[in-house]
Amino acid sequence: MTGVRHGEEARIAAILGNRAAALRAKDAVGVVSHQNDDFVLFSLAPPPVSDAVAFCHSLNRRSGTMTGGTRNDLRFRQTLGLRRVDDRWTIVHQHESVPFYMDGSDRAAVDRAP
């Protein structure tokens, strides 16, 4: 991440930093702790209306070793949508992807370094 961040932007950057750290530690509870309930559940009540909305987009890299020993290394695009509810930023939408090749193979472009 680059640039000087102030106020709400700095708070969101801190959340994303904590979330990345939780992911590295394989702390699933920590990863989802920033997600709005509506993110993981089909809520019965409409989400609270808030005046505060934010979004982030980034190129990420996630790597690790599967239980079977296979090394997994993925570079992907990520877009997050956040809402501030009760003075807390929560992730309400997450979009992760890799592009696919248009050469007729429909292969996912997992080997494209950003």
Add this chain to the structure above:
Amino acid sequence: MSPTPRSATEAEIRAVIDGWAEATRNQDLDAIMAYHAPEVRTFDCHSVVQFRGAESYRAFYAACLAHMQGKMDFDIGDLDIAAGGDLAVAHFIATCGATGLDGSRHESRLRATLCLERRDGGWRITHAHWSAPFDPMTGKAMFGDDAGALAAPDSECGR
């Protein structure tokens, strides 16, 4: 789309998306790009990781349209909008259908996220993310109903 906006801002965003979707159906590149900010950053679904700026994205879009003929089908489903102040995030499932120059029919279902910012009284797309999920077992993108298979809670996470 079911127009049940929770706020005046959300209603504005729905109207913008309606207009942009119609321009997309008509394959009217000038009209489509008019909805985008000059500095728009796009994660499209085809081949390229990202486009920075409307100019490079327009060139890519034009190249795609050159492979199609006539109008395209473009339907938006499961639209959800988070809007507040001068920012909005919309996400939906787009069902697209187009006819190639050789008359072949192509259909796909894509995930889409649009981020919009209010500019000079109007709204402009400043970030767009398009994708198809891929099956980690085959390494291939999934464009149709099979894409729902991985949404099952007991599906294996291959990433």
